[in-house]
Amino acid sequence: MKVLVVGSGGREHAICWKLAQSPKVRSLYCAPGNAGIAQVANCVDVKATDVDGMVKWAKDNAMDFVVVAPDDPLALGMVDALEAAGIPAFGPRADAAIIEASKAFSKELMKKYRIPTAKYETFTDLSAALSYIEAQGAPIVVKADGLALGKGVVVAATVDEAKTAAREMMEGKKLGESGSTVVIEECMTGPEVTVLAFADGEHVRPMPASQDHKRAYNGNQGPNTGGMGAISPPPQYTPDVAERCMDEIFLPTIQALKAEGRPFKGVIYFGLMITPDGPKVVEYNARFGDPECQTVLSLLDSDLLDIFTACREGTLDKVDCRWKNSAACCLVLASGGYPADYKKGYPISGLDEAGKSAIVFHAGTAEKDGHIVTNGGRVLGVTALGSTLDEAIANAYAAAKPISFTDMHFRTDIGHAF
């Protein structure tokens, strides 16, 4: 089969790396891809958000299957457009991807179907939002409704901080239209875990749990990033918690979306907090998380294309889905300054050496005059396995040692920060 993957980050490199192992994949393409992805797939110069361009390219080049990995093209309806053009595509349609694209929608869904999450109210009127904050008191969480690249959430320790956040989002239009509706919710406490799950509209098959490290610096300090590293499985996700999540969250969510006439087919991301009252949903995403995807897919033994196909065809209950009995750690090496301004174009050394003992997934890299250079905030995700979590973490750090580029920044406490 001729398969196209849409996207260009570490997540897409992991998806391409795994798909390339499938005997059914005869040729693999990635749009737009990066320098690491180019080692396993043919990179295609079409932007991930260019829906018409992607459909045209996939049609002109007779793709048999397209995997849409990032949130933006999913929200824009790329899967709908590909399917309408007769091209089988993996990922939720726009009407199901809305669980990520609109927090107001997903909170309403959880309320209606009694799926555990933080108590909340939605506001389009600033003065009503300010009165609600005043009445509830702090700590309290203020969220922009739309996609905001992880910058739309303020966990406010004081009422003043919460009011400032609401004012900036709703009045200052700091986040553009994403902030014109805000969700204000109760502040939950407890460890956070991610569970990615395959879904076919009816069935749900959770992957091993994982845990992201969203803050830029050690000890979970500093600004939020896309994720500075991930581990799988996190020790807090015990079999008891897993069972409750399946019964109270995963199955009810998939059934709720089906009942609403928006069956979810693809990978659903459950961002969970294990609170003293049990597991609750922090957020849904409509796709693999990055860097959680890198750890989880490195543990998959089965054929990823078979699983993707089963999700689309509604046969997920029958497909082979086996996982290694190991742990995994993905350590992100980032550009100095990320998530704020950073420079690009620095040559990266030590990649071949690191590749001997770990999988080095590329996130923001490019090729320039025969050298691999930095080309984004998150540059690489060094991913290693181990028979225990501690071993996987030690292996990832050891493997990353030879890698260097100017101003390289990484956390030294991945897997030990919670």
Ligand code: AMP
């Ligand atoms: P989100 O974009 O909704 O995942 O939020 C980003 C981060 O903000 C989460 O990973 C949590 O650490 C934090 N957060 C979001 N909602 C809450 C909440 N209700 N209580 C406590 N922390 C939260």
Ligand code: GLY
């Ligand atoms: N790692 C968090 C996310 O992908 O949303």
